[in-house]
């Protein structure tokens with residue numbers, strides 16, 4: 001009996017689920033009863049893919065459909081992510097680094113009013129310690145990154161330094177990351193950007209699911225109204241996801257991040273719809289046409305345009321307005337991402353609980369270690385955080401659990417990292433540390449010293465580079481894994 005394609009597909013997907021549930025037990029969420037248990041001697045990664053048969057089925061199903069390039073799954077993912085964040089549009093790209101490149105390039109378009117357009121030589125304020133590709137798009141676009149310092153306690157910028165980096169007529173934007181799932185001081189940064197009419201690009205690659213709250217009066221003064229999409233209010237505070245406060249924001253979907261599609265990222269256009277068309281153009285070869293893949297004549301005047309010095313009626317599909325790239329991911333990636341999005345609330349909750357579990361388990365080590373605090377928190381207690389008197393609050397969807405080894409501790413962060421490595425406990429330094437000490441920036445200082453500017457001493461970035469490391473908080477961790485981490489660290493430091 002011949003089976004129909006529909007029947008065959010159903011059988012393949014049924015078998016796929018069966019295969020995946022047998023093969024991928026170690027990739028299930030940490031609290032899933034079917035997850036393979038942790039046994040001593042097993043590696044505990046600092047992060048990794050967390051998925052079930054749902055994602056594998058989605059990937060195989062989309063691959064069988066064989067559209068391949070960005071299509072219906074991509075469109076659906078973009079709509080769902082934008083709805084979740086409460087932003088106008090989300091645009092899929094093939095990595096968080098590509099997202100940062102597209103986000104910054106978007107603001108260089110000649111289609112913006114001259115005073116808002118980023119032009120070569122304009123300055124963009126950023127921080128010294130973090131991930132390199134938050135900064136490199138600034139240089140790749142011929143703009144000048146101006147570095148301020150990090151606060152080692154939060155990993156984020158010291159917002160009080162923004163003013164010292166500002167040069168009237170030169171500074172055009174602020175581009176910074178929410179470090180390790182800890183929102184930066186959004187209130188202060190937005191006030192600064194509003195005062196000087198600057199773009200704010202939020203690198204939200206490590207912070208999907210974080211929220212930031214500010215008192216209603218302050219939010220109203222900044223134009224955030226509680227009845228707008230993505231904004232909630234409880235009578236005293238206005239709350240919104242990070243990545244939804246500035247002008248443009250970015251996501252990474254590389255496996256350690258809050259959700260994954262293997263490789264992938266997104267550019268979120270927060271409130272100015274025309275930026276979407278410019279971003280899309282930079283993502284898609286620099287073209288002027290905005291037809292989705294496989295579609296023609298969305299503008300209804302494909303052969304009626306006259307742009308540049310091209311003849312009238314030249315095919316709009318092949319008219320280029322920008323020096324663009326091709327940074328699209330594949331549709332099967334988006335299909336995986338859509339399944340991950342459904343699990344995001346549980347993933348975020350697990351990251352919070354894992355951070356708390358590690359914090360409580362290491363609480364006796366504060367003679368040797370400094371622990372991170374969420375922005376605006378002043379203390380951690382087992383019952384919750386104490387907060388400063390700004391009235392602002394952060395709710396962290398932690399990317400990692402950062403500790404700093406105190407200067408007088410009898411061991412360094414490298415020694416602790418090596419010890420954890422020997423015990424198969426994944427750990428990482430805070431990405432590039434003080435980026436200006438990386439070979440690429442040392443060389444740049446020699447080759448083109450005018451290509452970047454350091455506005456303040458970078459002691460905090462150096463402290464992070466010299467003392468910090470982080471453990472994972474990803475939702476695949478089990479309690480047994482974290483207990484082993486806690487025991488190993490306590491033993492290394494206290495020696496019993």
Ligand SMILES: Cc1ncc(COP(=O)(O)O)c(C=O)c1O
Pocket residue numbers: 094095096097098100130131133134177203205206252253254264265
């Ligand atoms: C803050 C930040 N921005 C950007 C990226 C780049 O993302 P991707 O690895 O997807 O290129 C990362 C990577 O982890 C990151 O941590």
